[in-house]
Amino acid sequence: MAAGKRAALPLVLTASDLLDGDVVFYAGAGWARGLDEAAVAADEAQAAQFEAILAETEAKGDPVAPYLMTVRIDADGALVPGHVRERIRSRGPTIRTDLGPQARQERQHVSV
């Protein structure tokens, strides 16, 4: 991400879990493993708030490597990462759909 240029709105805050490296998303009261649980900053004021949380997270170092990521909201209201890299990161390897968050979601669907 180019320094000084913030991700475009709407956006979410993402990072990696310190202990297991899982992709996590800021969910308001804490960090969640699924993008569908992420809190969304839709305007400048909320984005500024996310930037402050990002700075706090960096200082705390847990979760690690936080950054802001642009999303779009599809017709069903689901969050979709704006860039293909982020889509892969939020789901798991496209060549191994049995691994990563996509597999977790799959399992949840089965158990429900």
Next chain:
Amino acid sequence: MYRYDEFDERVVRQRVAQFREQVGRRIDGSLTEEEFLPLRLMNGLYLQLHAYMLRVAIPYGTLDSRQMRQLALIADRYDRGYGHFTTRQNIQYNWPRLRDAPDILEMLADVQMHCIQTSGNCIRNVTADHFAGVAADEVEDPRPTAELIRQWSTLHPEFSFLPRKFKIAVTGSAEDRAAVAVHDIGIRIVRNAAGEVGYRIIVGGGLGRTPMIGKTVREFLPKDELLAYLEAIMRVYNLEGRRDNKFKARVKILVHELGAEAFIARVEEEYARLDGPSLNVDPAELARIAAYFAPPAFEALPEGSAVLDQAAARDPDLARFVRVNLYPHKMPGYTAVTVSLKPIGGPPGDATSDQMRALADIAERFSLDELRVTHIQNIVLPHVKLDEVPQVWAALVEAGLASANAGLVTDIIACPGMDYCSLATARSIPIAQEIAKRFADPDRQQLVGPLGIKISGCINACGHHHVGHIGILGLDKAGIENYQITLGGDPGNEASLGERLGPGIDAEQVPDAIERIVDTYLELRHADGESFIDTVRRVGLDPFKPVLQPKEPARAAA
């Protein structure tokens, strides 16, 4: 196989204990991420797209069955049941957890393995010809030299903070299978006119965003002068290599900017100043190391094998495997078997834990307990009796490891790409999978003959695309994955860098383009079975350029 001495063992065990403490301090908050980052990288632990990634060194790609079984056990216990063999003869685990990393390192130490110097700006794992000790054209086995360099470079205090990472490869054969011309230092074991064995030293090769073919800085270095001479090269690089710009910090840029002649002069000047005898290895120590690589107890066997010939005559699949995946051994009655980790439609270089255990069992029973990892992301069973090839093949079939495609169009090198890597700008593996599916027909692959496709998912070129006969580089073009194709690269004796064929194309166009390149080659090649690379060298790129144009719609008859 080299066996750790007391000193090696202590170094590795101490490092595990240190890292265990460091991880503990990171988890309890007494180390910040900024403080911890270089410590985890020094132990091969990266943070990737989906998870941490642990890179394990496999010095010069040599393993025994016990080590391979341990790698399988780690994959089961701490990862997701598989591992990825890389172009640097290493293995990577894609899903380890931070808290488990010290336990994994402990398990590696139990079989004399580690992750030291698999990351960071230091001298990385030393690679070598995967047919070391096998090839008939070998002046000398490169592994004692590689092991000596491993020992010298491990935790070398002066070279732990280089301007950038540093990769060394060694070959002892007339045919270069270790890609020495595209390493920071490439070493060729050669004989001089007097018949003495020594080294040709090549410096400043590399891939990445500024690919370069290395320059020979010494035609013949007496064997016992190696470490002092390497020390002189490293010292010049360490002092004069750029530290202001990460992208210009590799030694290839220094060699290029100074010019080979001036670089050589600096090295020789430094070399003259060094106290060689205090730096060079004691010949007794070199002999101790070399003894570990003495040829194993080969049996006296006749040339050829009636058993294999008869079995191959009965089974065309075995016959094909024998034609494609066997490499001649210097000992009569033996062969080296390439086990392809490139099944049609599979991720190149991946092996499941069950496959690793099968390979360990086969190596123990049929290959004098040895395995090699190749930089082409395959496994070699180096010492198999021709008589036992049918049994080895049957066991490989059972394990899903009998793809008869070594060196052919579907034996594709691919980096992990954007499916795993946080640096990637595009995916590599799905491109490899789709191309392989297009050429799945084994007869067609054999008709095409030797052809190396190499795919990188970013400019850093872990997939060696610059030296692919066909190279594919994945980039990000305004948020869309886009692929540039190069032709004419070669990693071997006549090392060359591929030239771009034209503008980049979308992912779904790549298999078509590759197919049309191959078809064009088949039309152009000489009837004597001229290889793809020879044809490209003869005719140039122009005849291939139309393949990037969209196909013309069928014209109505005039």
